[in-house]
Amino acid sequence: MSITIKDIASTLGISPSTVSRALNGHPDISEKTRKSVKDLAKKMNYQVNQMASGLRTKRSFTIGVLVPKIASHFFSSALSGIQEVAVANNYQVLICQTNESQNQERKYVKSLLSAKVDGFLISLAKGQKTITHIKAIVDNKVPLVFFDRISDSFNVPKIEAEDFKGAHRAVTHLIDTGCRKIVHLAGPDNLTASYNRMQGYKQALKDKNIPIDEKLIIPCDFDPENAKKAIHRLMGQNGDIDGIFTVNDELGVEAILTLKSMNIKVPDQVSVVGFGDFPICRIVEPNLTSIRHNPYQIGLEAAQCLFSQINHKNIDGGSRRVIPSELVVRDSSKTK
Amino acid sequence: MSITIKDIASTLGISPSTVSRALNGHPDISEKTRKSVKDLAKKMNYQVNQMASGLRTKRSFTIGVLVPKIASHFFSSALSGIQEVAVANNYQVLICQTNESQNQERKYVKSLLSAKVDGFLISLAKGQKTITHIKAIVDNKVPLVFFDRISDSFNVPKIEAEDFKGAHRAVTHLIDTGCRKIVHLAGPDNLTASYNRMQGYKQALKDKNIPIDEKLIIPCDFDPENAKKAIHRLMGQNGDIDGIFTVNDELGVEAILTLKSMNIKVPDQVSVVGFGDFPICRIVEPNLTSIRHNPYQIGLEAAQCLFSQINHKNIDGGSRRVIPSELVVRDSSKTK
DNA sequence: GCAAACACTTCAATCGTTTGAATTAACAAG
DNA sequence: CTTGTTAATTCAAACGATTGAAGTGTTTGC
Known part of the structure; x- marks a missing residue:
């Protein structure tokens, strides 16, 4: 069906091994044969069979x-x-x-x-x-x-x-801009990335001498639905929440949308910072502050x-x- | 290095062909050998070498x-x-x-x-x-x-x-809601999908007896930057544009953002309809009307x-x- | 003039699996 | 006791490429 090394060998009247070596640039092969092999290979539109080659060389x-x-x-x-x-x-x-x-x-x-x-x-x-x-x-x-x-x-x-440092940076920014009661919408904490972001959040609070309130850390499992519910619940009972840091931008955007639907002003009443710098950051209104991590x-x-x-x-x-x-x-x- | 059919054969004292047939459920093999082969294969954690098998069967x-x-x-x-x-x-x-x-x-x-x-x-x-x-x-x-x-x-x-019909539906919706001067931010017209959407746009206008103005069809090559420029240009010279249909939602979102930046009210002054029903439709403000196409x-x-x-x-x-x-x-x- | 060196080229085995054909063994039929 | 049938297994040749070793000539050295 498709062209093999043998086809090239037989039309050229040489052995398959020579063809193989010619194609692979082995130094033993004369310039003349190499050229004729390569020319014919191109003309016949030869492509190595990766399965055969891989079987032999143990490289796929x-x-x-x-x-x-x-x-x-x-x-x-x-x-x-x-x-x-x-x-x-x-x-x-x-x-x-x-x-x-x-x-x-x-x-x-x-x-x-x-x-x-x-x-x-x-x-x-x-x-x-x-x-x-x-x-x-x-x-x-x-x-x-x-x-x-x-x-x-x-x-x-x-x-x-840079999960820990990035989160630390995000939360420090919130604190520096005046937030004191900061919610973290977290990811599943058996994932190192989520875990490290949470640690970054905690460390940033510590560094600024703000007590960590475990009730403000809400595991959302990356599901925007959970974020929405959490915000509804928290904003009801805690009138003084002034910042939200989310484990990713999807939740950050959801947070903004939810707050807006509750007539809470972002960023005047509550600041939101996401993580990831996804393109949606520049679409949501107001644009989402985030951590770019390439x-x-x-x-x-x-x-x-x-x-x-x-x-x-x-x-x-x-x-x-x-x-x-x-x-x-x-x-x-x-x-x- | 890794376990082969031969390893199984030799530990069991049988031939490789029997092992192969046993693993592949060939009817010639006795229930007894089949079981012993399969058991050992599992125990040794055998995995067929797809390269070898593919080389032989010509299936990768x-x-x-x-x-x-x-x-x-x-x-x-x-x-x-x-x-x-x-x-x-x-x-x-x-x-x-x-x-x-x-x-x-x-x-x-x-x-x-x-x-x-x-x-x-x-x-x-x-x-x-x-x-x-x-x-x-x-x-x-x-x-x-x-x-x-x-x-x-x-x-x-x-x-x-459903490019043609979807576009037709989108533009018909714009006309039905009162738009008369509808811009189309188009894709590269050597792509059937873009081409068909453009045709759907044109046909919808024809069906409602609205003349087609080629100057309102702007090829944007999927680049939001081009969409932005086009809108700035068009809205300057044509005060009476009241609808925009974009070849995809990315451009639709860009259109909304650009119009907002120009202080043009969406949808009051200009309606926008995109194509694709991407998640960003529900993030942009106002939410983007679109064509869902799975x-x-x-x-x-x-x-x-x-x-x-x-x-x-x-x-x-x-x-x-x-x-x-x-x-x-x-x-x-x-x-x- | 013979051996050694060199430059190419071919031989033949190999990678791991599959598969048509041959082999073996067991058993039944005549 | 031979022959035929069946069931289960093995043999051996592929698949297409690679590669160490062996085989050609040809040239060089002494």
């Missing part, structure tokens, strides 16, 4: 990426960064969406191991308890890098957003780190890279 | 998907639908982002052909002139389905959004169509499936 030129959700600003941007690096390395990317399900994640890992991917980039599904499937990757000595949703149970490189860069560096392992450049064990973030002040927060 | 259990951009609501949702179907068929998905570059697209096709994917799902990059790379797919008899960004030059199945469903059906080809169920040539859309009226349009 494919990496597997696991993300909880493709349709999100953070992950689709990170995927762009990953793709960029993969292309530069002549690699392909198998993208799998776990839908936050551990079971799905386990299946994908199995199937990617079977596909003999040369490496894994994983952002874990939330609610991780049993992570034996991750162990299978490590046991098979397949390179692995965690990004964003990481686990400390494994000695592999990790690329993270998901594209996170994907890019995660992929670079993976390829440095794949290419045996260096195997840095549980190294940890934190991608810097910055505060972007917009209209949802202002000095009171 | 992988499909390739080409999209212009991953980080967009439309495509990431479509990808979710595709993934869903792929998983159900025990397939993997190689996702490639062409970044609207034909050159990148060409490279990806080459590389996916080399990876011997069993099928292609393609949403073309804009500005298609030379599509010889697509011909290579057809020539290699690899199943292919176009979705959303389609080309009529090939006799392959196509899955589209990208998840488009991805799903495109994948289903591809798999029916892969599994030789039916090879429906240039069939065309249009996924229904619906008008979602929000606050950016109202009866004047």
Whole structure:
């Protein structure tokens, strides 16, 4: 059906091994044969069969990426960064969406191991308890890098957003602009990213000598519906809340919309700061102050780190890279 | 390194072929051996080597998907639908982002052909002139389905959004609510989707006996910056514009933001209707009226169509499936 | 003039799985 | 006791590319 190395060999009257070496730039091959082989290959529109080549060389030129959700600003941007690096390395990317399900994640890992991917980039599904499937990757000595949703149970490189510092920065900004009673709409705290943002929130309060009120920390599990309910409840009982810091911009936007629907003025009565600097920050009215944390860069560096392992450049064990973030002040927060 | 069929065979003292047949449920194998093989395989954590198996069977259990951009609501949702179907068929998905570059697209096709994917799902990059790379797919008899960004030059199945009818519906709604001078912020007209939306716009005007003014049709190439400039220009010279229909919601949102910045009241002075029903419709103030067109469903059906080809169920040539859309009226349009 | 060095090229095995055909064993039929 | 049938298993050749080792000539050195 499709052209093979043998077809080229036989039409040229030479052996397949010579063709292979010619195409791969082996120095043993004379300039003359190399040229004729390459010319014919191009003319016949030859493409190596990656399965055959991979079987022999034990390299699939494919990496597997696991993300909880493709349709999100953070992950689709990170995927762009990953793709960029993969292309530069002549690699392909198998993208799998776990839908936050551990079971799905386990299946994908199995199937990617079977596909003999040369490496894994994983952002874990939330609610991780049993992570034996991750162990299978490590046991098979397949390179692995965690990004964003990481686990400390494994000695592999990790690329993270600047969650603690970013959150700290956000909350310090709220305090500096006069907020004293600050709510945190939090994520699932078994995710390091959410956990670290919460810690950043707490530390910022401590640093300014504001007591931490656990009742003001509301786990919302990334669901805007929960954010809405929490705000309705809190604003009813606590008239003096003057700031909200949300674990991501989706909840931040929801917070603004909910407050507006309750006729509470943002930022005059309540300031809101999100996390992520998603495009929606500039759409919501008032524009949402947020922490920019470059998901594209996170994907890019995660992929670079993976390829440095794949290419045996260096195997840095549980190294940890934190991608810097910055505060972007917009209209949802202002000095009171 | 990793467990092979031979390892199982030798520990069990049987031949590799028996192991292979046992694992694949071949009827020739006795219940007894089948069980012992399967048990041992599970115990040793055996995973077939897809490269070896694929080389022999000429099936990679992988499909390739080409999209212009991953980080967009439309495509990431479509990808979710595709993934869903792929998983159900025990397939993997190689996702490639062409970044609207034909050159990148060409490279990806080459590389996916080399990876011997069993099928292609393609949403073309804009500005298609030379599509010889697509011909290579057809020539290699690899199943292919176009979705959303389609080309009529090939006799392959196509899955589209209801572009013409949806646009027609949107513009009819504008006219019905009293708009007479309606601007269309259009996409690149070499994309069937944009082209059809423009045609829907025109037809709706015709149907209501409103003359088409070509000066009110502004190609924006999906770039919000162009939308902003166009609105500034048009609203300056044409005081009587009372409606805007945009090729997608991103431009619709930009239109609202621009009009607001010019102190033009939406919807009182100018109504705006977008296309896509992206989540941002409910964030922008006023909420954007739009056409809902279910990208998840488009991805799903495109994948289903591809798999029916892969599994030789039916090879429906240039069939065309249009996924229904619906008008979602929000606050950016109202009866004047 | 013979061996050694060199430049290419081919041979043949291999990667792990699949599969048509051959083999073996067990048993029934004549 | 031979033959035929069936069931279960093994043999061996693929699939297409890669690669160490062996094989060609040709040239160089002494």
